[in-house]
Amino acid sequence: MNTTISNSTLTASIKHAGAELFSIKDKQNNEYIWEGNPDFWGKHSPVLFPIVGTLKNNTYTINGTEYQLPRHGFARDMEFELIEKTENKAVFSLKSSEETLKKYPFEFELQLIYTLSENSLDLEYKVFNNGTAKMPFSIGAHPAIALPDNFEDYAFKFEKEEELKYYLLENDLISSKTKILETANGIIPLNYELFKNDALIFKTLNSKSITILKNAVPYVKAAYNDFPSLGIWTKENAPFICIEPWLGYSDTDENSGDLYEKEGILTLEANNDFAAKFSITIL
Template sequence: MTTTISNSTLTASINHSGAELFSIKDNQNKEYIWEGNPDFWGKHSPVLFPIVGTLKNNTYKINNKEYNLPRHGFARDMEFQLIEKTENKAVFSLQSSEETLKKYPFNFELQLIYTLNENSLELEYKVINKGKEKMPFSIGAHPAIALPDNFENYAFEFEKEENLKYYLLENDLISSKTKILEAENKIVPLNYELFKNDALIFKTLESKSLTILENSKPYVKVDFKDFPSLGLWTKENAPFICIEPWLGYSDTDENSGNLYEKEGIFTLEENRTFNAKFSITIL
């Protein structure tokens, strides 16, 4: 099943499987979200929960009991319920279940709230701890922006002048190796060579927004003030770029396996709610 919301400027469509955004079109019917061609990458904009990235050996421990979780968790592969709908807003919910408790022993509700405001789509994540203990989790976004022109005709423009230090992945884990993404006047031209070693992982950034330029003109802007970390990713010759606001990231090789001790993890007290938003603005 799918749900569509709209206003005078934009139309957004969301699949109930994973509550995954798969389309943002303007009023000229131009598409801004990657089509999901599986020859490159068969997704569009999955939610990453209750982990972001990869666990060491795909396992973790809670109270000395071992659990398995796949890369980026399980929420993106589960059916969400539509619990609220207006013309320009849709709210989706995923509740913990017998199935999720086998992989992640916490009672939770995850809501994804999509709202169109003028030329922006805002996506809010709401995580509710319904259990009686502290709940460790990470959450992240993975929207793939379609790039209809030649890849080299695009560039990133960061919000601030800063030292753009990113971490390299080794066997899907965060290594201690870092590089600097070279920017001139906050602008980084795109080329596939940047992503030859997989995603660029920024544990922290001063910039809280990133604009994609198309032939030097603003194309799409992603604002992520509620998220401390960011991933940037594409595949060789793929006509898209992923701008991924994250709370958390892959394990390091030194990780103890205890989820409460995981670098970048967030811990939510019992009966509390976590909220974070990001937005995609069509320029």
């Protein structure tokens, strides 16, 4: 099942499966979200919860008990309930269940709130701890922006001039190896060679937005003021780029396995809630 919201400028469509955004179109019917061709990558914009990235051995512990979670958690593979709908807004909810408690022993509700405003789509994540224990979690976005025509016609530019240090992955875990992303007058031309070692992972950035350019003209902007970390990723020869605001990231080899001790993890007190929002603006 799908839900569509619209305003005078844009239309956005969301699957109830994973509460996953799969389309943003303007009034000229131009599509800005990757179509999800499984020959490259069969997703569009999955939510990453209750972890971001990969756990060492896909395993973690809580109070000495061992659990397993797949890469990026389970929310993206579950059916959400539509709990509110207006012309330009849709709210989806996923609540803990017997199934989730086997993998993640916390009572939670995750809400995804999509709101269209002029030429922007806001995506807000709300996490509620409905249990009695402190709840460790991460949350992240993974929208794939469609890049029609020649991939190398595109470039991206960070909001601020800064040293763009990113971490390299080894066996899906974050290594201690880093590189500096070189810019030309603050602009990074896109090419597949950038992603030969998987995603570019920035643990911290001063920039809170990134603009994709097409032939030097602004195309799409992603703003992520509530997210300290960022991933940028594509597959070889795929006509999309993922701009991924994160609160958390993959384990390192040094991780203890205790989820409360995981680098980048958030902790939510009992009966409290958390919210973070980012936006995609069509330029």
